[in-house]
Amino acid sequence: xxxxLGTCSIALLPSRYHASSNPLIHTLSLTSGKKFYxxxxxxxxxxxxxxxxxxxxTELNSVEQAVNTISKESQRPVYPFSAIVGQxxxxxxxxxxxxxPKIGGVMIMGDRGTGKSTTVRSLVDLLPxxxxxxxxxxxxxxxxxxxxGIEVREQVIKGEQLSIVFSKINMVDxxxxxxxxxxxxxxxxxKALTEGVKAxxxxxxxxxxxxxxxxxxxxxxxxxxxDVLLDSAASGWNTVEREGISISHPARFILIGSGNPxxxxxxxxxxxxxxxxxxxxxxxxAELRVKIVEERSRFDMNPKEFRSSYITEQEKLTEQITLAxxxxxxxxxxxxxxxxxxxxxxxxxxxxxxxDIVTNRAAKALAALKGRDNVSIEDIATVIPNCxxxxxxxxxLESIDSGLLVTEKFYEIFS
Numbered sequence: 001x002x003x004x005l006g007t008c009s010i011a012l013l014p015s016r017y018h019a020s021s022n023p024l025i026h027t028l029s030l031t032s033g034k035k036f037y038x039x040x041x042x043x044x045x046x047x048x049x050x051x052x053x054x055x056x057x058t059e060l061n062s063v064e065q066a067v068n069t070i071s072k073e074s075q076r077p078v079y080p081f082s083a084i085v086g087q088x089x090x091x092x093x094x095x096x097x098x099x100x101p102k103i104g105g106v107m108i109m110g111d112r113g114t115g116k117s118t119t120v121r122s123l124v125d126l127l128p129x130x131x132x133x134x135x136x137x138x139x140x141x142x143x144x145x146x147x148x149g150i151e152v153r154e155q156v157i158k159g160e161q162l163s164i165v166f167s168k169i170n171m172v173d174x175x176x177x178x179x180x181x182x183x184x185x186x187x188x189x190x191k192a193l194t195e196g197v198k199a200x201x202x203x204x205x206x207x208x209x210x211x212x213x214x215x216x217x218x219x220x221x222x223x224x225x226x227d228v229l230l231d232s233a234a235s236g237w238n239t240v241e242r243e244g245i246s247i248s249h250p251a252r253f254i255l256i257g258s259g260n261p262x263x264x265x266x267x268x269x270x271x272x273x274x275x276x277x278x279x280x281x282x283x284x285x286a287e288l289r290v291k292i293v294e295e296r297s298r299f300d301m302n303p304k305e306f307r308s309s310y311i312t313e314q315e316k317l318t319e320q321i322t323l324a325x326x327x328x329x330x331x332x333x334x335x336x337x338x339x340x341x342x343x344x345x346x347x348x349x350x351x352x353x354x355x356d357i358v359t360n361r362a363a364k365a366l367a368a369l370k371g372r373d374n375v376s377i378e379d380i381a382t383v384i385p386n387c388x389x390x391x392x393x394x395x396x397l398e399s400i401d402s403g404l405l406v407t408e409k410f411y412e413i414f415s
Contacts, residue, residue: 077303081122082313085292087115090278092366093386094123097254097275098169099324100365101210103358104275105255107218107266107390114280116258117216126318127169128325130210134163137202138249139170139210146236147210147250170211172204172253176220183228187243200247205238208253218257219264226270229255233273272351275358276383277390279403324368331364333375341380343413348406350391359387377414384410 084091093106108116133140138149142162145153155162174183185203192198204213205228215221215229232238238251255274259266271277283289299306338360345355362383363375370379385403392402 077299077307078124079118079122079299080307080310080314081119081126082310082317083295083299083306084115084119084122085295086283086288087119087280089386090116090119090280092382093276093278094120094256095126095321095369096362096365096383097256098123098127098321099368100328100361101252101254103254103361103365104273104354105257107271107274107277108256108258108280109261109277110258110280111282112260114282116280120214120216120256120258121171123212124168124171125314126321127171127212128318128322129166129168131164132167132210134165138206139167140250141210147252149249150247170207172208172211172213174204174213174215174221174225176217176222178204178225180224180228183225184238184240185247185249186240187245198243198245200240200245202249203238205232205251205253206249209250211253213253213255215255215257217259217263218270219259219261219266223267226267230269230273271390272354274390276362276386278386279389320369323371324365327371327373328365328368331367331373331375333360333364337363337375337377337380340413341384344384344406344409345388347413348388348392348409350388351393352391355388355391359384362387381407381410381414 081091090106090108090110093108097103097106108120110116130139131142133142133148133152136149136152138147138152140148140152142148142152142164145156148156152162181203183204185206186201188199188201213229221229228238232251232253233255236250236252237248239248240246257266257274283292295306341359341363342356345353345359350356359380363379366379366383367373367375385406388406389403392405
C-alpha cells in the first residue's frame with residue numbers, strides 16, 4: 001500500500017491577504033518593509049489573489065484539535081533530517097529541490113544500507129505549507145490555472161468563491177508492486193455499483209500533484225510504470241482513457257528515486273527526467289561509523305525522545321528553507337556565468353538544454369539557501385556535477401567518474 005505522508009493545517013483565508021492577530025490565519029505574503037531573519041534583511045512585497053476566495057476565518061474547535069494531535073502522534077516516527085550524519089551531497093540535492101521544485105527531482109544511487117530511503121523520508125518534517133483548494137483531490141493551486149483540476153477551473157470561470165486551506169506538501173510513496181490503475185487512477189467501482197454512474201477515482205499521481213513522488217529501488221520499476229511516469233513528467237498532466245472515462249488532471253511532482261547500481265541500470269529516458277543526480281558511498285571513517293550506529297540505536301530505543309532532542313535544529317532548518325523559498329525569485333545570476341555554464345554543457349556534449357536549465361535553477365536555489373541574492377562561482381561549482389553527471393553519454397571504456405569529468409571541464413572554463 002502506498003502511503004501519503006504529511007499533515008494539513010486548516011484555515012479559511014480572506015480574499016485579501018491581511019495580517020491577523022488570530023494565530024490560525026496564515027498571511028499569504030510578506031508585509032511591506034523589511035523583515036530580518038538571521039541578520040539578513042529581506043524586502044517584503046504585497047500581493048493579492050487573482051481569484052476570489054471565501055472571506056471567512058474559522059478556528060479549529062477543541063475536538064478537531066484533539067483529533068489532529070492524536071493523528072499526528074499516531075504516525076510512524078520519522079528519523080530527523082538534522083540527525084543524519086554525513087551524506088552532504090544527497091542532503092543538499094534534496095533541500096535544493098524543496099526550495100525550487102522546478103529543478104526536477106533527484107536520483108540517488110549508492111550502496112546498500114547508506115541511508116538513502118531514511119534521508120528521503122526524513123524530508124517530510126521540513127516540507128513547507130502550500131495553498132490548496134479545500135476538498136480537491138488534485139491539490140489544486142487557487143492562483144495558478146496550470147495546476148488546477150478541471151472542476152476548480154470551472155468554478156473560477158463561473159466566478160465562484162474558492163475555499164482555501166494550507167496543507168503541507170505531500171510525499172507519496174510509489175511501491176514497486178503498484179498497479180497502473182492505482183498509479184493513474186481508474187473508475188470508481190463503488191459509485192458505479194451503488195449509484196450507477198461513471199466516476200473517476202484519482203490515483204497516486206493525483207495525490208502527488210504539487211508534491212513529492214518517491215520511488216525506492218526505481219531501477220527495478222516495471223517498464224509500463226516507467227512509461228506512465230515519463231509521460232506525466234514530460235507533460236505535467238496525467239491523461240486516463242479507460243472504461244468509457246476520459247479525464248486529464250495536473251500531475252506536476254518532484255520525482256525522487258533511489259537505488260543500488262548493482263541491481264541494474266535505469267533507462268536513459270527516465271534518468272534524464274531527474275533534475276539532479278547524487279551518488280552515495282559507504283562511510284569509511286571508523287569514528288563516524290560509530291557515531292551513526294549510536295545515533296540509530298538511540299532512535300530505535302526511544303524515537304519520541306530522540307526526535308525531541310533535534311527539534312531546535314529542525315526548526316532552524318525549516319525556517320531557513322521557508323526564507324530561501326520566499327527570496328528565490330529575487331536571486332540573480334550574471335550573464336557571463338550563464339554563458340560559461342552553457343559552454344560546459346556544450347563541450348561535454350550534453351544532449352538537449354535540460355542540463356543548462358537545471359544548473360541555473362540549482363545555483364539560484366543554493367544562493368537563496370545561503371541567504372544571498374547573487375549566484376557565485378562557488379555555488380555553480382557545488383551543483384554542476386550533480387546536474388550534469390547523469391546526462392553525459394556513457395563510454396564503456398571510460399574509467400573516470402562522470403562527476404570528475406564535469407568538475408574538470410568546469411575549472412577549465414571558469415578559470
